[in-house]
Every structure is written in C-alpha cells, then in structure tokens.
Amino acid sequence: MDAADVVAMQDAASQVKVEESLLDYALEIVERTRQTEQLSLGVSPRGAVMLHRAAQARAFLEGRDYCLPDDFKRLIVPVFAHRVVVSSRYVSTQKKSEQAEAILREIMDTTRVPL
Numbered sequence: 001m002d003a004a005d006v007v008a009m010q011d012a013a014s015q016v017k018v019e020e021s022l023l024d025y026a027l028e029i030v031e032r033t034r035q036t037e038q039l040s041l042g043v044s045p046r047g048a049v050m051l052h053r054a055a056q057a058r059a060f061l062e063g064r065d066y067c068l069p070d071d072f073k074r075l076i077v078p079v080f081a082h083r084v085v086v087s088s089r090y091v092s093t094q095k096k097s098e099q100a101e102a103i104l105r106e107i108m109d110t111t112r113v114p115l
Contacts, residue, residue, distance in 0.1 A: 009060070012060060013053075013056050013057045013059075013060040013061075014053070014056060015065070016056040016057075016059045016060050016064070016065055016066060016067060017065060017066040017067065018052060018055065018056060018066075018067045019066075019067070019114070021114035022055070022067055022069060022071075022072055022114060023052065024114070025069065025072060025111065025112075025113060025114050026048055026051050026052060026055075026072055026076075027048060028111055029043075029076060029080075029104075029107060029108060029111055030042065030043045030045075030047065030048045032107045032111065033080065033084055033103075033104070033107060036103065036107065037087060037089070037090070038086065038087055038090045038103045039084050039085060039086060039087055039100075039103060040085045040086070040087040040088070041084060041085035042084060043080050043083050043084060044083065047079065047080055047083045050079055051072065051075060051076065051079045051080065054075045054079050055067045055071040055072045055075055056071075058071045058074070058075060059071050069113045069114055069115070073108065073113065076104060076108050077101050077104050077105060077108070080104055081097060081100045081101050081104060082097075082100075084100050084103070084104070085100075086099045086100055086103065
C-alpha cells in the first residue's frame with residue numbers, strides 16, 4: 001500500500017453516511033462528559049469529530065457505506081478515554097485510565113441509543 005492508497009481509503013471512509021440521530025447521540029455523550037461531576041474535563045469538540053471519523057472508518061472497514069449505532073458504541077471508550085480527566089474528588093484505587101473508561105461506560109449505558 002502506498003500513500004495514494006491510504007488517501008483513497010481516507011476519502012472513501014469520509015463518504016460513509018452518518019444519520020443525524022447518530023450525531024445527536026455522540027453529541028449527547030460528549031455533553032454528558034462535560035456535565036458529570038466525576039470528570040473535571042470532558043470531551044472537546046475535536047473529540048466528537050474524531051468519534052465521527054472513527055465510526056465512518058469502522059463502517060468502511062466492515063464494507064458498509066453507512067454507520068450503525070454499534071459503530072459509535074464500540075468506539076466511544078477507546079476514542080474518548082484519553083480525552084477526559086477524572087475529578088480528584090472521585091479518585092479510587094483504580095488507575096485513572098480505568099476510572100475514565102468506567103465513567104464513559106456508565107454514561108454510554110445510560111444514554112438512549114438511536115434505532
């Protein structure tokens with residue numbers, strides 16, 4: 001694979017369709033990371049864009065030209081975990097990365113997924 005192949009794949013992935021309801025779902029997760037007391041720093045707008053792109057890439061690699069809710073759900077923790085900061089008031093014996101992942105899973109589990 002050369003650079004032109006990589007650029008072609010990136011262009012193809014960017015053409016994957018994403019329903020408005022999935023973008024709303026992602027933005028709701030982002031907003032909830034900013035509102036929870038468990039995090040002193042939530043996900044930024046750039047993080048939301050990266051989740052959108054990652055979901056498109058996942059759908060593309062799965063051979064689809066459209067995203068599913070699962071494309072977003074499977075990527076929320078890996079895309080967002082390093083972008084949040086756990087509040088010092090909620091520090092536990094877990095590593096901060098594990099705490100961040102647990103908080104994101106809790107937010108994700110309590111947010112309605114579009115059908």
